[in-house]
Amino acid sequence: MENINSRLKFYCDADRCIECFACVVACQNAHELPVGIARRKVVTLNDGVEGKETSISIACMHCSDAPCSQVCPVDCFYIREDGIVLHDKEKCIGCGYCLYACPFGAPQFPKDGVFGAKGAMDKCTMCAGGPLETNSEIERHTYGQNRISEGKVPVCAAMCSTNALMIGTSEKVSELYRTRVLARGESKEANNSYLWNVAYNKQSRKGLTQ
Amino acid sequence: MKKYRVLLSSLLLSMTSLYAISTGTYDDPLYGTAMLNAIPKYFAFGEVFTYLQREWFWKGFLIALFLVPVAGSIHYMIIGPKVFSHDGKKIFAFGLFMRIMHNLAALSFLVLVPTGFVMAFGDFFGGGTFVRVCKNLHGIATPVFAITVLPMIIAWIRDMIFNMDDVKWMMIVGGYLSKEKKPIPAGKFNAGQKAWFWIAMPGGILMILTGALMFFLNINLSPVATLFGVSQIDLLRISAIIHNVLGMVVATFFMVHVYMAAIAIKGAIHSMITGYKEEEEVAILHSSWYRKLKEEGKV
Numbered sequence: 001m002e003n004i005n006s007r008l009k010f011y012c013d014a015d016r017c018i019e020c021f022a023c024v025v026a027c028q029n030a031h032e033l034p035v036g037i038a039r040r041k042v043v044t045l046n047d048g049v050e051g052k053e054t055s056i057s058i059a060c061m062h063c064s065d066a067p068c069s070q071v072c073p074v075d076c077f078y079i080r081e082d083g084i085v086l087h088d089k090e091k092c093i094g095c096g097y098c099l100y101a102c103p104f105g106a107p108q109f110p111k112d113g114v115f116g117a118k119g120a121m122d123k124c125t126m127c128a129g130g131p132l133e134t135n136s137e138i139e140r141h142t143y144g145q146n147r148i149s150e151g152k153v154p155v156c157a158a159m160c161s162t163n164a165l166m167i168g169t170s171e172k173v174s175e176l177y178r179t180r181v182l183a184r185g186e187s188k189e190a191n192n193s194y195l196w197n198v199a200y201n202k203q204s205r206k207g208l209t210q
Numbered sequence: 211m212k213k214y215r216v217l218l219s220s221l222l223l224s225m226t227s228l229y230a231i232s233t234g235t236y237d238d239p240l241y242g243t244a245m246l247n248a249i250p251k252y253f254a255f256g257e258v259f260t261y262l263q264r265e266w267f268w269k270g271f272l273i274a275l276f277l278v279p280v281a282g283s284i285h286y287m288i289i290g291p292k293v294f295s296h297d298g299k300k301i302f303a304f305g306l307f308m309r310i311m312h313n314l315a316a317l318s319f320l321v322l323v324p325t326g327f328v329m330a331f332g333d334f335f336g337g338g339t340f341v342r343v344c345k346n347l348h349g350i351a352t353p354v355f356a357i358t359v360l361p362m363i364i365a366w367i368r369d370m371i372f373n374m375d376d377v378k379w380m381m382i383v384g385g386y387l388s389k390e391k392k393p394i395p396a397g398k399f400n401a402g403q404k405a406w407f408w409i410a411m412p413g414g415i416l417m418i419l420t421g422a423l424m425f426f427l428n429i430n431l432s433p434v435a436t437l438f439g440v441s442q443i444d445l446l447r448i449s450a451i452i453h454n455v456l457g458m459v460v461a462t463f464f465m466v467h468v469y470m471a472a473i474a475i476k477g478a479i480h481s482m483i484t485g486y487k488e489e490e491e492v493a494i495l496h497s498s499w500y501r502k503l504k505e506e507g508k509v
Contacts, residue, residue, distance in 0.1 A: 043237075043246050058246070067256075071263040073329055074337030091337030093345045095329065096427050100447045101260040103252040105245040109428055117346050118427070 007064060007083025008126060009170045010157070011177060012057045015184070016164035019044055019055035023156035023165055027059075030127075030155040031144025037108045039124040040156050057156070057165050060085060060106035060124035068098035068107065084126045089142055094118035126167070127154035239432040240442045248441040255440075255447035267454045271330040274458040278465035286473065289389060293476045294494070300486035301509065303398070308365050311358045312482055318355035321347055323461050330454075349425055356418050363411050369398045370408065375498050376401035385495075386474065393497035400496065402470070409463050413456050420449035420456075 019042055027033070027040045040059040046052040062085045069077030069085065076091035077098075087098075098121060099107040112119035129146030132139040139146060147154060157167040166173050237243055248256075304312070325344040332341045379401040385394045394400065399407070423431060427446055435442045471479045475495070481487040489509070493500045503509045 038241065041241055043243055045243055045246060056246070067260045071260055072333075073263075074332035074335075074341055076337055088337075093329070093332060093337060093342040095332075095345060096424055096446070097263060097450065099427065100443070100450050101256065101263070103249050103256055105241045105443065117349055117425070
């Protein structure tokens with residue numbers, strides 16, 4: 001990993017997320033996840049408090065220094081060249097340590113063992129499958145779709161109706177987000193988008209009604 | 211009319227499922243807003259756990275694994291085991307019920323300790339089925355140990371309170387550093403056994419509780435979490451830290467206990483099978499108890 005900015009990243013623009021849960025449903029459907037497994041979650045903070053309510057879509061953040069991979073007692077994690085953090089479900093024993101190390105609650109645990117013991121961990125793969133043969137039936141069954149190998153955007157970001165959920169190299173994502181923040185009218189020099197001002201800028205909205 | 215009733219009830223049913231989705235799935239006590247609110251506090255337990263698990267726990271377990279076998283074999287080679295006559299009179303020490311309880315606990319420990327080590331060095335075994343089976347055995351053996359804890363505490367706690375004999379015992383390390391057979395100050399249980407009791411019983415309860423929390427990780431543990439005033443994820447992190455550190459201590463003491471009973475004092479293990487101790491062994495290693503029994507005319 002010569003350039004840290006070339007790693008693939010998710011970013012959820014909390015100003016745009018409208019809490020529609022499309023990313024969650026798309027993810028669960030695309031990967032045929034069992035009930036109770038939510039690789040991606042939408043969490044709303046200050047629900048119902050006017051002006052303070054914020055929603056964010058959250059999943060594995062594919063950290064550069066992935067703490068999950070540092071604590072795994074069986075070393076089942078591996079980090080791809082493009083920064084996607086994946087794990088080997090055949091090695092995983094379902095101990096839960098990765099969840100304790102994760103700040104974002106990404107690792108999920110199905111209860112499929114004896115007496116409700118935890119099965120192998122499941123988490124967001126950024127739609128990149130797992131260590132098994134790419135696009136094989138067994139890979140799809142174990143880890144879900146492998147859209148990255150087909151050159152597609154992960155299904156959650158592809159589905160996002162407001163484009164709140166961004167995915168790409170960290171360079172691209174931050175560039176995109178920077179443009180958006182500037183366009184929101186927080187800088188006079190920025191090329192303000194008309195539609196954006198209609199949606200977010202009071203003066204433009206007033207102008208429209210006149 | 212019937213049609214409307216069916217329609218109405220199905221509508222109501224779908225409403226309840228909506229309610230279940232909105233409150234159950236998306237504000238999970240572990241994964242919901244509580245997790246997001248715990249992110250700013252990540253450095254407290256999350257970072258500490260990550261650091262300890264990455265740098266220290268495996269080293270601790272490595273020391274725990276080799277400390278007693280190495281120290282034990284050195285002791286065995288230099289000083290050697292204590293051998294007492296097995297032909298003399300015998301003194302009844304442990305009733306049938308307590309022997310069953312103790313040996314159930316012993317059996318569960320013979321599963322818990324090795325499987326715990328296998329998990330701690332899971333990467334050495336390459337993960338997969340073997341380590342997973344060990345993890346499940348670790349969970350299954352726990353209830354077996356759990357049922358023996360209270361009987362053992364109730365039966366032995368009065369004999370386990372430290373007294374002046376134990377200070378003297380500690381000064382001479384129980385006389386295990388010499389081959390001489392002179393009476394050692396100790397009651398029914400010596401200071402070493404007492405230390406093991408206080409580690410295995412309150413420590414064992416703590417191990418069961420922290421282990422149970424980690425076993426049930428994604429069910430609603432908020433009653434416990436609010437009791438300690440932390441989020442559920444922090445509760446799990448604290449549990450993992452306690453379970454690992456205490457695990458090293460318990461495993462070390464367990465191996466000392468096994469070495470003493472099975473190797474260092476020849477035949478001492480029979481007192482937990484038949485219930486009888488050799489009179490000579492009691493007279494030397496538990497001299498205070500022996501004196502008391504003599505005064506009471508029980509010998």
